[in-house]
Amino acid sequence: xxxxxxxxxxxxxxxxxxxxxxxxxxxxxxxxxxxxxxxxxxxxxxxxxxxxxxxxxxxxxxxxxxxxxxxxxxxxxxxxxxxxxxxxxxxxxxxxxxxxxxxxxxxxxxxxxxxxxxxxxxx
Amino acid sequence: xxxxxxxxxxxxxxxxxxxxxxxxxxxxxxxxxxxxxxxxxxxxxxxxxxxxxxxxxxxxxxxxxxxxxxxxxxxxxxxxxxxxxxxxxxxxxxxxxxxxxxxxxxxxxxxxxxxxxxxxxxxxxxxxxxxxxxxxxxxxxxxxxxxxxxxxxxxxxxxxxxxxxxxxxxxxxxxxxxxxxxxxxxxxxxxxxxxxxxxxxxxxxxxxxxxxxxxxxxxxxxxxxxxxxxxxxxxxxxxxxxxxxxxxxxxxxxxxxxxxxxxxxxxxxxxxxxxxxxxxxxxxxxxxxxxxxxxxxxxxxxxxxxxxxxxxxxxxxxxxxxxxxxxxxxxxxxxxxxxxxxxxxxxxxxxxxxxxxxxxxxxxxxxxxxxxxxxxxxxxxxxxxxxxxxxxxxxxxxxxxxxxxxxxxxxxxxxxxxxxxxxxxxxxxxxxxxxxxxxxxxxxxxxxxxxxxxxxxxxxxxxxxxxxxxxxx
Numbered sequence: 001x002x003x004x005x006x007x008x009x010x011x012x013x014x015x016x017x018x019x020x021x022x023x024x025x026x027x028x029x030x031x032x033x034x035x036x037x038x039x040x041x042x043x044x045x046x047x048x049x050x051x052x053x054x055x056x057x058x059x060x061x062x063x064x065x066x067x068x069x070x071x072x073x074x075x076x077x078x079x080x081x082x083x084x085x086x087x088x089x090x091x092x093x094x095x096x097x098x099x100x101x102x103x104x105x106x107x108x109x110x111x112x113x114x115x116x117x118x119x120x121x122x123x
Numbered sequence: 124x125x126x127x128x129x130x131x132x133x134x135x136x137x138x139x140x141x142x143x144x145x146x147x148x149x150x151x152x153x154x155x156x157x158x159x160x161x162x163x164x165x166x167x168x169x170x171x172x173x174x175x176x177x178x179x180x181x182x183x184x185x186x187x188x189x190x191x192x193x194x195x196x197x198x199x200x201x202x203x204x205x206x207x208x209x210x211x212x213x214x215x216x217x218x219x220x221x222x223x224x225x226x227x228x229x230x231x232x233x234x235x236x237x238x239x240x241x242x243x244x245x246x247x248x249x250x251x252x253x254x255x256x257x258x259x260x261x262x263x264x265x266x267x268x269x270x271x272x273x274x275x276x277x278x279x280x281x282x283x284x285x286x287x288x289x290x291x292x293x294x295x296x297x298x299x300x301x302x303x304x305x306x307x308x309x310x311x312x313x314x315x316x317x318x319x320x321x322x323x324x325x326x327x328x329x330x331x332x333x334x335x336x337x338x339x340x341x342x343x344x345x346x347x348x349x350x351x352x353x354x355x356x357x358x359x360x361x362x363x364x365x366x367x368x369x370x371x372x373x374x375x376x377x378x379x380x381x382x383x384x385x386x387x388x389x390x391x392x393x394x395x396x397x398x399x400x401x402x403x404x405x406x407x408x409x410x411x412x413x414x415x416x417x418x419x420x421x422x423x424x425x426x427x428x429x430x431x432x433x434x435x436x437x438x439x440x441x442x443x444x445x446x447x448x449x450x451x452x453x454x455x456x457x458x459x460x461x462x463x464x465x466x467x468x469x470x471x472x473x474x475x476x477x478x479x480x481x482x483x484x485x486x487x488x489x490x491x492x493x494x495x496x497x498x499x500x501x502x503x504x505x506x507x508x509x510x511x512x513x514x515x516x517x518x519x520x521x522x523x524x525x526x527x528x529x530x531x532x533x534x535x536x537x538x539x540x541x542x543x544x545x546x547x548x549x550x551x552x553x554x555x556x557x558x559x560x561x562x563x564x565x566x567x568x569x570x571x572x573x574x575x576x577x578x579x580x581x582x583x584x585x586x587x588x589x590x591x592x593x594x595x596x
Contacts, residue, residue, distance in 0.1 A: 109140050116147040 067119040071111070078107055125180045128173065128187045131166040131195050132232050132239075138162040139228040146221020156213075156561065159206050159224040163199050166235075170195040177593070183302055184242040191239030193443065193590040194370045198238075201363040201450060202231035207565035208458040209355040211465055211558065216263060223263060227359065230256035234363055238370035241378060243291045243301040246371055250287070250335070253367060254280050257360060261352040272351025279344045280334065287331025293324030294379070303379040310379075315386040325380065325387055329394075332375075335368030338428060339398040342421045349417035354464060357413060358457030361420045362450040369427060369446060373439055376431070377594035384434045388518075392432035396526045399425025403533045412460060413470045415537060416453070419496060422534060423449055426527060429511050433518035436588070436595045441510035443587035448503035448576050452495040455569030459489035462558040462566075472541055477550025485556060486545045488570050493538040495573050498531055503576035510584070 029035045045052075085092070085100055092099075114120065126133070142159055149155070170192055177188045205227055213220050233252030240246050258280060262273020295301055297320050298309035315322045333341040349357045376387055402422030409415035427449070430442025460470075462485055467474050479486040495502030508531065515524045558566075576583060 106140070109144060113143060113147065 064122065067114070071114055071119070074107060074110060078104075125178070128176075128178060128180045129185065130169040131173070131199075132235050134169060135163075135166045135199075135228055135232040135235070138165065139225040139232070142225045142228065143221050146225075152213075152217075152220045153210075155221055155224050156206055156210050159228060160203050163203050163228075167196065167199050170199065179241070183304070184245050185236075185239055186241045187239065188593045189586075189590045190370075190374070190593050191235075193586060194238035194366070195235050197366060197447065197450070198231045198234045198363055201359065201366075201454070202227055204454050204458075204565045204568065205355050205359045205363075207561040208358070208454075208461055209353075210561045212353055212355050212461055215353075216265070219263070223260070226256045226260050230260070230359075231363070234367035234370075237367045238374070241303040241374060243295065243303075243375075246375070247284075247288065247291065250367075250371070251284065253364065254284070257356070257364060260356045260359075261348055263353055263356065264351075268351040269353065270351075272348045275344055276348045276352075283331050283334030283341065286327050286334075290324050290327025290329075290331055293320055293327060297321055297324065303375060306379040307381060310382045312382070315383050321383070322386075325383070326390070328375065329387070329390060332368050332372050333394070336365050336372070336424050336427070337421050338394050338424050339401050339421070342398070342401070342424075345421055346414050346417045349420075350411060350413045350470070354413065354457060354461045357417075358454050358461075361416070361457070362453050365420070365424060365427075366446050366450060369431075369442065372431065373442070373591075373594070377439070381594070388432050388434040391428050392520055392523050395425045395428035395432055396523055397425075398422070398428065399527060399530045403530045403537075406534070407537050409537070410472055411470045412472050412475070412541065415472065415541075416456060416460075419534070419538070420453065422530065423453070423496070425530070426508065426511060429515045429520070429523060429527060432523060433511075433514040433520055435514065435518055436591055437517055438511075438514040439591040439594065440584070440587040441507075441514040443590055444580070444584055445507040445511050447583055447587070448495070448507035448573070451569045451572040451576070452492050452502070452504055455566060455573060456489055456492035456496065458562060458566045458569060459485050459492065462562055463489075463556055465558075466554075466556040472544055474551075475541065475544050476548035478545040478556075480550050481552075481554060482556035482558075485558065485566075488566050490542045490545065491570055492573065493541055495577070497535045497538050501574065501577040503573045503580070506577055506580040510580075 026035070030037060081103070082100075085096065089096055138159070141162065142155055145158060146152070146155055173187055174192055175189075179186045206224060209223070209227075213223055216223070230253045233249050233256065236249035237246060237253065240249055258273055258277045261276045262270050264270075291301070294306060297311070297318070298306045300306055300309060310321070311318055315325065330341060334344075337345045349360065352360065376384070380387060399422045402418050402420075402425060406415050406418035406422065409418060427442060427445055430438045430445060432438070433441075463475065463478060463482065464470055466482075478489075491502070495504035498504040498508040500506075508527075512524050512527060515521075515527075
């Protein structure tokens with residue numbers, strides 16, 4: 001148990017060091033004169049390569065996107081379950097197949113429900 | 124892994140799905156209530172078929188024993204009564220009837236799981252299944268009051284869940300396992316004061332579960348939520364959700380933390396005294412009958428906790444008996460209120476004046492249930508109070524019993540005030556109060572049950588004694 005946390009600790013330290021190095025590197029390089037300082041308007045913009053933003057970032061989204069997001073999450077999770085299941089179906093055998101069928105059935109009930117309630121229609 | 128042992132819960136979830144699907148294709152929504160109630164026979168039959176078995180499955184996570192089977196039947200009966208009494212009420216929301224019944228059924232499945240799991244993570248999952256269904260049901264009316272109640276319940280419930288999880292994490296951190304029986308073996312000796320971490324864990328667990336059973340100081344949500352929620356759901360919250368909380372407390376504290384029972388017994392005794400006093404005193408000032416009954420359920424939770432404070436087979440079997448008696452009584456009172464409020468469109472006690480002339484049977488049933496809540500013979504409430512006071516006296520908690528008796532006297536004032544308004548004041552109109560056949564059936568079942576338990580308590584008492592035997596081998 002404790003060794004596992006030690007393993008995590010090593011990762012944590014490595015991650016912190018990496019981030020620190022990346023932050024400290026540019027000022028250090030400038031300091032020792034390796035990189036010249038030549039700013040211009042294009043270089044100083046927020047996104048040097050990309051589009052300028054139009055309007056404010058606080059905009060209203062259509063409420064209906066919320067249903068799509070919900071249904072998307074359902075099928076997203078289904079795919080997450082399907083991949084490991086498909087890989088190890090050989091060992092799981094019939095039981096695994098039936099179990100996944102039950103899982104699918106429950107999800108399909110949710111989908112049929114959303115369909116019947118008219119969630120998929122854009123009015 | 125034996126799926127048959129899980130058959131009551133699985134069939135109940137299946138029933139909920141069937142109800143949702145039927146709702147999509149059926150035009151006449153009245154059938155949904157019939158299907159929901161009739162379908163409850165299937166999990167009920169599975170429960171009876173399992174009766175007497177004592178097994179665990181899913182790697183010891185799920186226990187089928189007299190205790191969990193008792194609560195299976197309890198929750199199935201509660202769900203059936205709530206659905207029967209909802210039939211009048213659901214006409215208020217024409218659109219989402221299938222979802223309403225399905226959510227009631229799903230939360231019942233969660234409650235059954237809460238009573239039968241013996242592993243902290245599954246307890247939490249079952250608890251959330253109950254809670255999330257009930258959050259949705261509380262806000263079901265979609266008017267400002269109901270939405271506010273749902274929102275409050277959701278936010279405070281989430282906080283309570285977090286506290287509960289923190290407590291579980293503490294217990295897990297100290298013992299290295301989430302299985303209740305393994306926790307019992309890993310509990311360090313020397314009492315709670317020698318183990319501050321365990322003390323913190325237990326206090327957090329009491330707080331998390333205390334939210335469910337609405338004990339002081341975790342009772343703030345009760346009046347607002349009970350007032351705003353649809354009345355059948357208020358009844359459901361006040362009996363089934365509370366009973367599930369007590370079931371899980373009994374399971375966790377006896378099975379996992381039995382070694383330090385002396386310490387948590389004291390915690391529950393003090394909480395019980397404060398809870399019943401606060402509930403009763405604040406109930407006096409209420410003018411809305413749903414709010415009054417909300418405070419009354421807080422007081423009843425105080426009496427119920429006496430069964431936890433008296434750490435013995437007697438105490439916990441008295442607690443189960445009290446739960447049964449209280450559930451029938453409180454449901455009866457709420458069902459009568461559903462019918463009356465539907466007609467007069469008000470929850471104020473003053474508007475109940477002369478109800479004995481307008482609806483003699485409903486008024487009689489309500490008065491009978493209120494008398495049972497006080498604890499006057501020949502009602503179930505009387506027998507329940509006798510057993511639980513007796514258990515507390517046997518456990519040397521005489522001071523707690525004295526407080527409880529004083530509280531009972533206080534409670535008589537506000538319960539009898541409603542009876543007085545109904546019987547002695549003049550009615551504003553002579554119009555009769557209509558009620559559906561299913562509501563009348565549910566109400567008569569409750570009242571007959573209250574009367575039966577008041578004069579012949581032995582049958583239920585034997586079942587409750589068998590149910591708690593598993594904690595006292």
